[in-house]
Amino acid sequence: MTERERIFAAVRGQIPDRLPWVPRLEFWHRVRLRHGTLPPELRGLSLIEICDRLGVGCYASIPDYTQRSDPDDMIDRALGLFRLPVLPYRVTLAEVDRRVLSRGAETVVEYRTPVGSVRTATVFTDEMLDAGASTPWTTEHPIREPRDFEAVAWIFSHLQVEPQTAGFLARCREVGERGVVVGYLSGAACPIHHIMKELMPVEQFFYALHDYPEKIEALAEALEPLYAAMKRIAAESPAEIILLGANYDDSITYPRFFERHILPPLRDYAAELHARGKFLMTHTDGENRRLLPLYLEAGFDIADSVCPYPMTQCRLEDIYAAFAGRITIWGGIPSTLLCPDSTSEAEFRRTIDELVARYSGRSRLILGVSDMVTADADWDRLAYITEKVRGS
DSSP, X not given: OOHHHHHHHHHTTOOOSSOOBOOOOHHHHHHHHHHTOSOGGGTTOOHHHHHHHHXXXXXXXXXXXXXXXXXXXGTTGGGTOOOOTTSSEEEEOOSXXXXXXXXXXXXXXXXXXXXXXXEEEEEOOHHHHHTTOOSOEEEEOSOSSTTHHHHHHHHHHTOEEEEOOHHHHHHHHHHGGGOOOOEEEESSSSXXXXXXXXXXXXXXXXXXXXXOHHHHHHHHHHHHHHHHHHHHHHHTSSOSEEEEEEOOOTTTSOHHHIIIIIHHHHHHHHHHHHHTTOEEEEEOOSOOGGGHHHHHXXXXXXXXXXXXXXXXXXXXXXXXXHTTTTSEEEEEEEGGGGOTTTSOHHHHHHHHHHHHHHHTTOSSEEEEEESOOOTTOOHXXXXXXXXXXXXX
């Protein structure tokens, strides 16, 4: 089987010829390339060629944000809007006067609307690049006081959303049978999740949700057409797997919040995709113990970036059992396991040996590293996992 065939077998509940092994290598590669510390045998190779050399699938679920068609594609990052060629849709601002000021590592954007103005600021420093970051960090969110809600609502209610397929199809040709290119929509599962993650500091969001919920609800209504358009376009796109929502944690997106705000849109979209023969993925890295029962109710098909003990409280075997053969795990290897400073060689080998022995010949697991292979990961440890998987 090809890695693509193994992935779809696992997602459909079938047993592949061996475990799919698809680690997310882009951060590791970006940092090693920047510092000239790639293993000698990998120098001069592209990331896809490195995947081939290692004998792993090509991860293409969350896009590489450095792969842009225009430097300005990240200008609206603090609004949670990204313009990448690989996305199945493209968003354009309308009836907004946007003014951009770059000051070294900082980018300040002012949005002037007929109902008021808001300002955002992001930074992208050398230290961030050294660590492998691919997106700027928001230092000033667009909503800082109650009067900002109206202007932000104006921006989102006047967005234009159009389908685009050329970049997605080009990426599919590039990846080929090495993996599956996922149709990425948003790191937020719904408008209220978007407000929490992108438009306000999280503490301020919860104060606002308590003190003036009507403003949060009105802004969420203004974002709803964007989410409806994204989901419709993705459902009609060539993508066979769609990713919606990311970064859940049972202390922030706590069970009652998740059940009320995030579960329904995931469940409804999963049903729509299933009717079209497609699958829904969501990015579940974080502390998920109290959310596991709700994930089953949400009806999605793939839990991407499952991060087990010791990085979270959940052991992989407990997550696998909780998903009851209905949700496919993508992940399962904590990133610290690959780092010699964090895990001894003996402990690393024992853990991988036990993991491969336990899950070989089973379905609903695509082996990956949670959330990503970090810069200090050891190449020989990655190669050892490949060796064990191939011998299983």
